[in-house]
Each structure stands twice: as structure tokens, then as C-alpha cells.
Amino acid sequence: MRKEHRIAVIPGDGIGREVIPEGVRVLEAVAAKHGIRLNWTQFDWSCDYYMKHGKMRPDDAPDILRKFDAIYFGAVGDPKRVPDHISVWGLLIDFRRIFDLYVNLRPVRLFKGMPCPLTGRKPGDIDYYVIRENTEGEYGGVGGRVYEGTEREVVTQLSVFSRKGTDRIMKYAFELARTRKKHVTSATKSNGISITMPYWDERFAAMAKNYADVRTSWYHIDGLTIQLVLNPDRFDVIVASNLFGDIISDLGPATAGTIGIAASGNINPERTAPSIFEPVHGSAPDIAGKKIANPLATIWSGALMLEHLGHPQAAAEILSAIEQVIIDGPHTPDMKGQASTAEVGAAVAEVIRSRSKVAA
Numbered sequence: 001m002r003k004e005h006r007i008a009v010i011p012g013d014g015i016g017r018e019v020i021p022e023g024v025r026v027l028e029a030v031a032a033k034h035g036i037r038l039n040w041t042q043f044d045w046s047c048d049y050y051m052k053h054g055k056m057r058p059d060d061a062p063d064i065l066r067k068f069d070a071i072y073f074g075a076v077g078d079p080k081r082v083p084d085h086i087s088v089w090g091l092l093i094d095f096r097r098i099f100d101l102y103v104n105l106r107p108v109r110l111f112k113g114m115p116c117p118l119t120g121r122k123p124g125d126i127d128y129y130v131i132r133e134n135t136e137g138e139y140g141g142v143g144g145r146v147y148e149g150t151e152r153e154v155v156t157q158l159s160v161f162s163r164k165g166t167d168r169i170m171k172y173a174f175e176l177a178r179t180r181k182k183h184v185t186s187a188t189k190s191n192g193i194s195i196t197m198p199y200w201d202e203r204f205a206a207m208a209k210n211y212a213d214v215r216t217s218w219y220h221i222d223g224l225t226i227q228l229v230l231n232p233d234r235f236d237v238i239v240a241s242n243l244f245g246d247i248i249s250d251l252g253p254a255t256a257g258t259i260g261i262a263a264s265g266n267i268n269p270e271r272t273a274p275s276i277f278e279p280v281h282g283s284a285p286d287i288a289g290k291k292i293a294n295p296l297a298t299i300w301s302g303a304l305m306l307e308h309l310g311h312p313q314a315a316a317e318i319l320s321a322i323e324q325v326i327i328d329g330p331h332t333p334d335m336k337g338q339a340s341t342a343e344v345g346a347a348v349a350e351v352i353r354s355r356s357k358v359a360a
Contacts, residue, residue: 001310004037008068008274012091013046014283015293015341016074022295022345023072023302026318029349030306034314041068047078047087056090062098070305071095071276074298075283089141092276096134099273101266102165103172104132104245105304106280108252111261113327115336118229118255126256128235129176132245133169134266136160137196139242161196161241163203170207172269173239177214180236184208186218187240187248200241225251250280260294260334261322263301265308277305294332295345296322321351 011020024040031038043064045057056076058064065071076091077084095101110116110126118126140160147153170186177184186204190197201218208216217234219227221244227234228251240248253262262280279297287293303318325347331337332344339347 003035004039005069005309006039006041006067007305008065008071009040009042010045010071010091011042011074012076012283013048013078013087014075014285014288015281016076016283018288018291018293018341019279019295019298019345020072020074022341022348023298025345026299026321026349026352027302027306029352030314030317033317033352034311036306036311036314045091046076047082050082050087050090056087056094062095065095065099065274068274070274070309072302072305073276073278075279075281077283078285080285092278093139095276096266099268099276100135100270101268101273101275102133102135102169103265103267103269104130104134104249105265105267106130106132106245106249106252107263107300107304108249108256110256111323111326113323114257114261116255116257118232121232121255124233126232126252128232128252129180129237130245130249130252131169131173131176131237131239132249133165133240133242135242136162136165137242159193159196159241161199166200166203167207170204170239171210173237174207174211174214177237178211182213183215183217183236184211185224185235185238186216187221187224187238187244188218189221189244191220196241204239221248224248228252229255253280258294258334259297260332261296261300261326263297263304265301265304267308275305275308277301277308291340291342292333293341294334295341296325296348299345299348317352317355318348321348321355324351 011017050056077087107129110123112123138159143157145155173184188197188201190201253259259281264280266276268275279301303315307315330339330343330347332339
């Protein structure tokens, strides 16, 4: 197992610049304990970069990033200056496609000590993964406008589902389920979307035949959102298309207390390119600069990165420290506290360091 890794850091926009330093702080603390060396290189690609250069990143950015083992990403977006479809597609979605990061891995968990907005729920009741297809589907980017600006204007955008893309994301979900509670749920909408979603259902049924040990279920997406609120304990691994996965992986963390703790990984399972690890919450322009953003999502994303790099014990220690801070505080305002971003990050790092001292 390698003990040294090159990590590209892209803080991006808004609160990304505030939470990424706390993630780095925690990763350095756990790396020191486990004898891991993380070599960081930061890049300023962002909406600021766009305002100076007319693009979100240099043309050779993919070649630059391929030299790294992983990418630690903060957020992208500043809609008052750059339209979101330019900023997001010019940086994050662009990299997802170029590096074939076809798995969007989004864990949802109700931590001990976290107040749950769902009445009567306790830790263990909400503990599942959303596996979102990350490179095609409804975000296929195929379409356009004709007769633009006239009364005849027509706009189309096509959903694109390939057998390769559909099968490989479902296979990943089934393999993950085998390491957990052996249950995969498919998110569909084949009663209304009459071509792509029946195809999705067909491929799910075909894939399930290869995993006789894994229980399966499927829900139309509208019914699934209901069950994620009423009966979240039903779920273990949920596999979904790009759009459906995007939506339910925001709903899930909200039911578990706050999107401020929602982590994700954009994964290339074959490791032919670096994977990207980022919080789900985005750049949050409404609170950017106030230094109150919750860094726990970014810190958890760092744990996912360490696990991907082959350090599961270090990753588990970060999760344990996150839970301790959720129980004891300090808390940012989204968790009904008054702490700053830096105070929470420092608290997680100190939990890790103090446990190291006790162990010694």
C-alpha cells in the first residue's frame, strides 16, 4: 500500500475556499498519525479565473491533473458573475466526463448526536448510499436551439443512456451492496418516461440475475422520495440516473439533519484517471465570506478520498471524529450552533490528535 500521494486542490468559489482548508487540516492530522504523506498542489480555477481569462480553467488542465492521485474540490459557482451552466460545465462536469468519473458516490447517514427532522428516527435508521450515474443520462448534453429568438423557437435536450454506461453503474451498486446489507434499490420513472426508463428497468433486471445473493427493489422516483422521508430504513444502496441521483442525494442528507454534512466522490473505479472528492452543498453564495459554512461535508469527502487511496482505517478515524464533534460540538449555525468554519475544523483535527496521544 502506497503511503505517499499527490493531491490536487481546487477550492473553487464561495464557501469552497472556506471549507477546503479545514478538510486539509483534518487530513494532515490523520495522515501524521498513520504515516501517510499528502503532497498538496493548489489551483485557482474558479469564476475569478473565468473573469480574467474567459474560461473556467486552462486548456491543458486535464493533462495537469492526470499527474495526481486524487483531486480535492471545494465548490463551483458564482451566478451573479458567471451563469451556472457555464461555471459548472466548464469545470466540474467537464472533468467528470474527461476523466470518466462515472460513479457519483454519495453516502447518507444519520450520525449520533445529530437532530433528525424526521420524528422518531435514530442513528442506524438512515444509513444508505446513493450511487448516481455521473456521465450521461439526463445530463447528456445532446440537443440545441433552432429559430432562436423568434416565435418559432424550439429547444431540445436528449437523455442519453448507453448499455455500457447503464450496466457499469448498476454493477458498481451491486458490488457495493455485497459489502453492506445486500439490498439494491433502483430509481426509475418508466410509467411516465416511456423509452429511457423502461430500458433502465430492463438493464437493472438483467444485472440482478448476476447477483442472486442481493435483494432488489425498485420505485418510481416520486414514490421513492416519499419513502426516503417516511421509511428511510428500507434502503441500503440506491442506484439512479444522473438527474434522479442528483435530486435524491440532496434530499437524503436533509432528512439526516443538514446538507452541510453531505459528502461525495466522483469515482473512476478503473483508476485510469484521478477521482474527485467534494462536498455536495455547492458554493452557497448566500453565506460565502461569513465564515460560518459547515466543513463536515468537506472533511467527510476527505475521508472518502483516503479510503479510495487505500487507507480505510484513517478514513474511519475521520468519521469517528466527525461523530464526536457532532455530539460534543462546536456546531455551525446550520446545526443550531454559533461556531465558525475554522472552529469546527480545528475541533475535528483535535479529536484525531488527542486520540493519537492517548493511544501512545
